[in-house]
Amino acid sequence: MFRGLQRVLRPASSGFVVNGGFFSSLAADSQRFDSVRFAGKVAVITGGASGIGKATAAEFVRNGARVIIADVQDDLGRAVAAELGPDAARYARCDVTDETQVAAAVDLAVQLHGRLDVMFNNAGIGGDMAASSLGAIDLADFDRVMAVNARGVLAGVKHAARVMVPRRAGSIICTASTASVLGSLATPAYSASKAAVLGLVRAVAAEVARSGVRVNAISPHAIPTPLAMATMAQWFPDRSVEEHRRILERDMHEMVGPVMEAEDIARAALYLASDEAKYVNGHNLVVDGGYTVVKAPNMPAPAAR
Numbered sequence: 001m002f003r004g005l006q007r008v009l010r011p012a013s014s015g016f017v018v019n020g021g022f023f024s025s026l027a028a029d030s031q032r033f034d035s036v037r038f039a040g041k042v043a044v045i046t047g048g049a050s051g052i053g054k055a056t057a058a059e060f061v062r063n064g065a066r067v068i069i070a071d072v073q074d075d076l077g078r079a080v081a082a083e084l085g086p087d088a089a090r091y092a093r094c095d096v097t098d099e100t101q102v103a104a105a106v107d108l109a110v111q112l113h114g115r116l117d118v119m120f121n122n123a124g125i126g127g128d129m130a131a132s133s134l135g136a137i138d139l140a141d142f143d144r145v146m147a148v149n150a151r152g153v154l155a156g157v158k159h160a161a162r163v164m165v166p167r168r169a170g171s172i173i174c175t176a177s178t179a180s181v182l183g184s185l186a187t188p189a190y191s192a193s194k195a196a197v198l199g200l201v202r203a204v205a206a207e208v209a210r211s212g213v214r215v216n217a218i219s220p221h222a223i224p225t226p227l228a229m230a231t232m233a234q235w236f237p238d239r240s241v242e243e244h245r246r247i248l249e250r251d252m253h254e255m256v257g258p259v260m261e262a263e264d265i266a267r268a269a270l271y272l273a274s275d276e277a278k279y280v281n282g283h284n285l286v287v288d289g290g291y292t293v294v295k296a297p298n299m300p301a302p303a304a305r
């Protein structure tokens with residue numbers, strides 16, 4: 001990280017002078033992700049046509065990877081792949097509720113590029129987000145949500161491991177949610193499906209670790225992707241799109257100032273996918289600006305000194 005530091009810093013009467021104004025670029029260099037080591041990685045990204053998956057595909061490609069965008073939105077998926085470039089991205093129709101389609105997406109990566117380095121099991125649905133009492137819960141909706149968000153992730157883990165374990169290398173990443181750790185954010189179906197993602201990651205972490213493969217979860221908090229915006233439209237039908245966006249970007253967060261974006265998850269995924277995270281396994285990387293660790297104690301404010 002500090003290689004070459006002595007070369008660019010030389011003492012002067014006014015303190016340290018930096019050759020050619022290099023100090024700022026050196027600082028930037030030393031903080032920059034090592035994309036050289038990421039270049040050439042091969043990734044499958046489910047749900048890659050939109051939102052977090054799309055941002056991650058772009059981030060991976062920017063760092064030299066080749067990606068398969070696996071989704072059910074054919075037009076969107078093809079457009080995203082075309083935007084990223086034919087050498088870098090390919091679209092594959094892949095409904096994650098169908099194991100054979102997940103297997104085929106993984107096989108396509110191997111067929112095109114000889115291997116699979118990264119599997120990002122990210123496809124997800126919100127299901128029916130309407131607030132309903134326990135007695136009104138629709139179990140068919142529960143099954144639909146679990147089929148995509150939990151069973152689909154397990155299918156991705158299974159088939160990624162099938163090709164990664166023999167090579168004794170690979171990183172599997174699964175999108176959970178802050179709804180996996182807090183019960184108050186979403187419906188029982190969605191929360192249970194995301195808690196299941198964490199359960200799956202933890203359940204297989206030991207087995208894959210013995211095979212040189214890592215598996216981790218990322219838990220994003222609210223980001224105004226189509227999925228989350230559709231939830232807002234259902235919860236607040238009388239409010240405008242701008243208000244829905246403000247709720248997702250501001251009201252639902254603790255951090256003041258920076259706004260959480262899909263790119264924040266893309267960079268977290270890039271880290272977990274890379275060799276920089278070579279010892280990170282079975283982890284849930286919560287990206288929420290501290291939201292899930294901040295809980296008001298529901299009591300009157302203590303007297304100030």
Ligand SMILES: NC(=O)c1ccc[n+]([C@@H]2O[C@H](COP(=O)([O-])OP(=O)(O)OC[C@H]3O[C@@H](n4cnc5c(N)ncnc54)[C@H](O)[C@@H]3O)[C@@H](O)[C@H]2O)c1
Pocket residue numbers: 046047048049050051052053070071072073094095096097122123124125126148152175176177178219220221222223224225226227228
């Ligand atoms: N946006 C948020 O606030 C938020 C927060 C926490 C977790 N998440 C999770 O992030 C993931 C990505 O969602 P997003 O917010 O980017 O939403 P999004 O709607 O932009 O993207 C989801 C993608 O998944 C695809 N998809 C849905 N069902 C599929 C299936 N059966 N097979 C293959 N692809 C399918 C969709 O076509 C879409 O392209 C989801 O797992 C979601 O639950 C989102």
